[in-house]
Amino acid sequence: MTQLGYPILSTVIFLPIFGAILISLIKRTNDTFVKWTALLISLITFVLSIPLFSSFDKTTPNMQFTETHEWVSSWGIKYALGIDGISVLFVLLSTLLTILCVTISWNSIKEKTKEFYAALLLIEGSMIGVFCSLDLFLFYIFWEAMLIPMYLLIGVWGGPNRVYAAIKFFLFTLIGSVLMLVGIIVLYLYTDRSFDILKMMTMNYPYNMQIILFWAFFAAFAVKVPMWPVHTWLPDAHTEAPTAGSVILAGILIKMGAYGFLRFSMPLFPEATKAMAPAMMILSVIAIIYGGIICLGQTDLKRLIAYSSVSHMGFVTLGIFALNVQGIQGGILQMINHGIVTGALFLCIGMIYDRTHTRQIEDYGGVSTIMPIYAAFFMVFTLASIGLPGTNGFVGEFLILVGGFAASKTLGVLAASGIIIGAAYMLWLYQRVFFMETNPKVQGHPDMDTREILTIVPLIILVLWIGIYPNTFLSFMDASVQNLIERINTAGLAQTAQQAIEVIK
Amino acid sequence: MMNIPFPDLRPVTPELIMTISATMLLILELIFKNKGILAFIGIITAAAVLYTLPMSYGETFGGMFISDTYSTYFKVIFIINLILTILVSLKYIQRQKAEYGEYYSLLLFATSGMMLMASAKDLIILYLGLELMALSTYILAGIKRHDIKSNEAAIKYFLLGAFSSALFLYGISLLYGMTTTTDIYKIAEHLKTTEATTTLLLSMILITVAFSFKIAAAPFHMWAPDVYEGAPTSITAFMSVGPKAAGFAVIGRVFYIAFQSIQTDWTPILIGIAILTMAVGNVLAIVQTNIKRMLAYSSIAHAGYMLIGIITGTNEGLGAMMVYLLIYAFMNIGAFAIVILLEKSSELEIKRGIDIKDYEGLAKSHPIVAALMLVFMFSLTGIPPTAGFIGKFNLFMAAINAGYTWLVVIAVIFSAISAYYYLRVVMNMYMKEMKEEAAISLSPSLGLAILITVIMVFVIGIMPSVVIG
Numbered sequence: 006m007t008q009l010g011y012p013i014l015s016t017v018i019f020l021p022i023f024g025a026i027l028i029s030l031i032k033r034t035n036d037t038f039v040k041w042t043a044l045l046i047s048l049i050t051f052v053l054s055i056p057l058f059s060s061f062d063k064t065t066p067n068m069q070f071t072e073t074h075e076w077v078s079s080w081g082i083k084y085a086l087g088i089d090g091i092s093v094l095f096v097l098l099s100t101l102l103t104i105l106c107v108t109i110s111w112n113s114i115k116e117k118t119k120e121f122y123a124a125l126l127l128i129e130g131s132m133i134g135v136f137c138s139l140d141l142f143l144f145y146i147f148w149e150a151m152l153i154p155m156y157l158l159i160g161v162w163g164g165p166n167r168v169y170a171a172i173k174f175f176l177f178t179l180i181g182s183v184l185m186l187v188g189i190i191v192l193y194l195y196t197d198r199s200f201d202i203l204k205m206m207t208m209n210y211p212y213n214m215q216i217i218l219f220w221a222f223f224a225a226f227a228v229k230v231p232m233w234p235v236h237t238w239l240p241d242a243h244t245e246a247p248t249a250g251s252v253i254l255a256g257i258l259i260k261m262g263a264y265g266f267l268r269f270s271m272p273l274f275p276e277a278t279k280a281m282a283p284a285m286m287i288l289s290v291i292a293i294i295y296g297g298i299i300c301l302g303q304t305d306l307k308r309l310i311a312y313s314s315v316s317h318m319g320f321v322t323l324g325i326f327a328l329n330v331q332g333i334q335g336g337i338l339q340m341i342n343h344g345i346v347t348g349a350l351f352l353c354i355g356m357i358y359d360r361t362h363t364r365q366i367e368d369y370g371g372v373s374t375i376m377p378i379y380a381a382f383f384m385v386f387t388l389a390s391i392g393l394p395g396t397n398g399f400v401g402e403f404l405i406l407v408g409g410f411a412a413s414k415t416l417g418v419l420a421a422s423g424i425i426i427g428a429a430y431m432l433w434l435y436q437r438v439f440f441m442e443t444n445p446k447v448q449g450h451p452d453m454d455t456r457e458i459l460t461i462v463p464l465i466i467l468v469l470w471i472g473i474y475p476n477t478f479l480s481f482m483d484a485s486v487q488n489l490i491e492r493i494n495t496a497g498l499a500q501t502a503q504q505a506i507e508v509i510k
Numbered sequence: 511m512m513n514i515p516f517p518d519l520r521p522v523t524p525e526l527i528m529t530i531s532a533t534m535l536l537i538l539e540l541i542f543k544n545k546g547i548l549a550f551i552g553i554i555t556a557a558a559v560l561y562t563l564p565m566s567y568g569e570t571f572g573g574m575f576i577s578d579t580y581s582t583y584f585k586v587i588f589i590i591n592l593i594l595t596i597l598v599s600l601k602y603i604q605r606q607k608a609e610y611g612e613y614y615s616l617l618l619f620a621t622s623g624m625m626l627m628a629s630a631k632d633l634i635i636l637y638l639g640l641e642l643m644a645l646s647t648y649i650l651a652g653i654k655r656h657d658i659k660s661n662e663a664a665i666k667y668f669l670l671g672a673f674s675s676a677l678f679l680y681g682i683s684l685l686y687g688m689t690t691t692t693d694i695y696k697i698a699e700h701l702k703t704t705e706a707t708t709t710l711l712l713s714m715i716l717i718t719v720a721f722s723f724k725i726a727a728a729p730f731h732m733w734a735p736d737v738y739e740g741a742p743t744s745i746t747a748f749m750s751v752g753p754k755a756a757g758f759a760v761i762g763r764v765f766y767i768a769f770q771s772i773q774t775d776w777t778p779i780l781i782g783i784a785i786l787t788m789a790v791g792n793v794l795a796i797v798q799t800n801i802k803r804m805l806a807y808s809s810i811a812h813a814g815y816m817l818i819g820i821i822t823g824t825n826e827g828l829g830a831m832m833v834y835l836l837i838y839a840f841m842n843i844g845a846f847a848i849v850i851l852l853e854k855s856s857e858l859e860i861k862r863g864i865d866i867k868d869y870e871g872l873a874k875s876h877p878i879v880a881a882l883m884l885v886f887m888f889s890l891t892g893i894p895p896t897a898g899f900i901g902k903f904n905l906f907m908a909a910i911n912a913g914y915t916w917l918v919v920i921a922v923i924f925s926a927i928s929a930y931y932y933l934r935v936v937m938n939m940y941m942k943e944m945k946e947e948a949a950i951s952l953s954p955s956l957g958l959a960i961l962i963t964v965i966m967v968f969v970i971g972i973m974p975s976v977v978i979g
Contacts, residue, residue: 117874146895150895161873168937184922186922187922190907190918191915
């Protein structure tokens with residue numbers, strides 16, 4: 006049982022799933038009731054997840070709030086949950102963003118509302134499940150199960166090209182995932198039929214096996230992140246998804262890839278990680294620069310933000326594979342930052358799209374005179390995306406660059422140039438949309454209403470909070486990141502030591 | 511006077527009940543106008559057979575017939591197949607004007623044939639069961655007498671079926687020539703002491719080809735799409751599970767026991783067939799426009815996955831194949847039940863409700879039906895938390911444990927490709943606008959069949975302990 010005396014993680018995972026079932030039982034015509042139920046469920050889930058934040062013990066790298074039950078005993082599968090400093094913030098981000106996804110969709114989803122909110126809550130439950138699973142089988146179930154509602158979310162409520170985007174998203178992730186499944190089975194058989202992640206982390210694996218498994222897991226995680234060159238599903242999926250779908254995709258779903266590297270690839274295959282780190286860092290830097298340059302050529306608002314995600318996630322993987330404390334902490338923090346900032350940008354674009362029904366940048370211009378409040382909010386997120394000091398983006402990118410430089414000076418310099426490209430495309434975007442001549446297409450639209458402001462304000466607070474006092478959040482991961490680095494640095498040594506002992510015997 | 515001992519009938523009780531009931535149905539058909547009663551008797555028979563199965567372990571007929579856990583497991587699959595088929599047939603064959611009394615009788619005969627095949631310890635019994643099953647299904651495939659496609663299906667099935675039976679006979683006659691016995695276990699003993707000759711390999715290849723026809727494995731799958739399309743959909747559901755399972759039961763028994771000594775020779779052949787089957791099934795399914803043809807190719811692909819279980823050469827692999835068959839029975843019949851639900855009885859070639867296009871907008875007009883079809887499609891793809899995932903996982907685990915990781919990598923890639931055509935159905939249901947209101951024809955028995963299958967898909971998916979171990 007947990008330190009709280011009740012299974013908090015199970016509650017947070019299954020409350021949304023239960024809510025989804027509840028919603029599917031509501032009468033179809035009763036849209037308002039559906040929406041309020043969804044909002045209520047997501048709010049309760051968020052409130053229930055707060056103890057994870059307040060009761061979290063920051064001094065230990067061990068798993069907390071753990072729950073373990075037998076599930077499929079003949080296969081050695083357990084229902085095991087727990088979180089540490091790496092995963093705790095993602096759980097909170099998931100519960101928070103889901104509320105915002107409900108409120109932003111309030112008026113824009115008019116068809117099949119029931120299915121929409123049910124799918125949204127199903128995604129929330131399985132996302133949290135991914136971050137909490139301590140059993141590889143359970144993890145895989147959540148990892149794959151969320152593809153179904155996400156596929157529907159993009160394909161049913163998305164933009165004009167949604168069907169293509171949805172199937173592309175599904176096939177890319179599925180091919181990556183099934184290769185990981187093969188890796189999982191190989192690992193399972195090697196560890197005497199155990200899916201226990203914590204047990205797997207204490208074992209040593211032969212070097213060649215580590216390399217092969219590293220690439221098998223890489224297939225799944227790299228597609229999700231997405232790393233260059235398997236990023237091509239992302240611009241389509243982000244662009245065509247409804248606003249809530251884009252927020253979930255950018256905010257949480259693509260973090261699952263980087264989280265996978267941290268939770269599985271690195272502690273399970275430490276020597277392979279060390280050997281492959283340079284390759285991973287080079288791929289990351291390519292993503293940073295390539296993603297940034299592509300952004301400069303975009304004519305579609307959402308597509309631009311989508312490609313900027315490729316670039317930002319490049320920073321994240323660069324930090325992670327720098328394999329030092331600053332890099333990894335920066336990587337984790339930047340994942341949270343990216344979830345907040347890009348999530349917010351997609352929310353903002355969704356708001357203006359609801360008014361103008363166009364995503365073409367050339368259809369905008371002079372928005373700041375028509376919607377001044379909106380323009381102010383957008384400015385904050387633009388600056389955070391660029392990484393202006395005082396916003397959260399700066400802290401994350403700074404830590405990553407410190408870590409990156411320590412690992413490789415050349416790559417550090419190249420990555421830093423990505424920030425300049427980032428400033429170029431974001432400021433240019435802001436200029437084209439908010440300044441210049443007022444486009445007739447944006448004339449006469451009302452500024453943000455209370456619902457929209459309430460949706461955005463929590464994110465503004467977080468942007469400034471992390472920007473000014475990042476320690477609130479960094480302190481969560483200290484112990485876990487230290488522990489992870491130790492595992493990577495000592496793994497090879499432990500094995501050699503063990504071999505030496507055997508020789509002596 | 512010669513004293514011939516009366517054979518012990520206990521091990522064949524299930525088969526006896528099934529056969530007697532099938533014969534009775536032929537007579538009762540003349541008495542009862544309401545064919546529903548015949549269906550009811552069929553289900554009672556199935557239940558009775560299921561009840562007697564655990565009590566039937568043993569050998570009889572001088573060791574020609576064996577009832578063991580292996581055969582019992584397959585018989586359970588056959589009975590499930592039979593019950594579900596009867597449930598989906600009830601109103602459907604009325605609508606299709608194919609409600610002849612022989613229908614249920616033939617279903618029972620076919621099932622007893624399959625049961626004989628699973629229990630055969632002797633190649634002669636095996637052949638007997640095979641023909642009983644095959645002849646019954648030929649007729650069933652063509653039972654829509656006035657439908658030209660149904661006729662074509664029956665003829666095609668018959669010609670290719672007869673051809674494969676002949677190959678099988680040729681194969682076993684060669685075996686008999688070498689070993690002077692038709693008992694599978696004695697053949698095994700005999701082969702252990704002899705070198706693998708060309709004749710033996712020829713015999714093995716002939717038997718492989720014959721059963722590749724039965725399980726619709728490439729390159730001997732060509733009959734399947736045409737027959738599956740032409741036959742009444744209820745029979746398609748029946749054929750896609752029953753004869754396939756029976757074929758696998760025989761392959762398991764013959765290859766693991768009789769041909770155990772030449773395992774190194776049959777493994778590469780089966781690997782080739784398995785890869786080709788997965789490729790042909792999955793790739794050709796993508797271009798199908800008719801849902802029955804698509805499901806036919808999908809069932810070819812699934813035969814490919816199941817062959818991997820045989821290829822492992824381990825009991826774990828064999829067990830995984832059997833679990834997969836059981837899961838496949840539920841999800842595949844479930845999918846066909848939805849097809850039946852939407853199929854119209856019109857004589858016209860178009861708008862019969864069996865084109866994938868006819869599923870457009872189904873989520874709007876019939877959200878529950880669409881959601882159920884979605885479950886079956888994702889289960890066939892192998893996405894958790896459905897039974898299809900557990901089946902694949904179990905199978906791949908056994909194969910990797912036996913050292914066939916590379917084969918599993920090929921299999922998972924193909925199963926990812928399969929997502930494309932299963933999702934096309936989902937896409938049509940959820941993401942396309944409705945052109946014409948789809949009419950559904952729900953009957954209580956069909957509803958019950960769908961309910962059973964969908965519950966099993968989830969129960970096995972979430973609590974796999976019910977089928978493994």
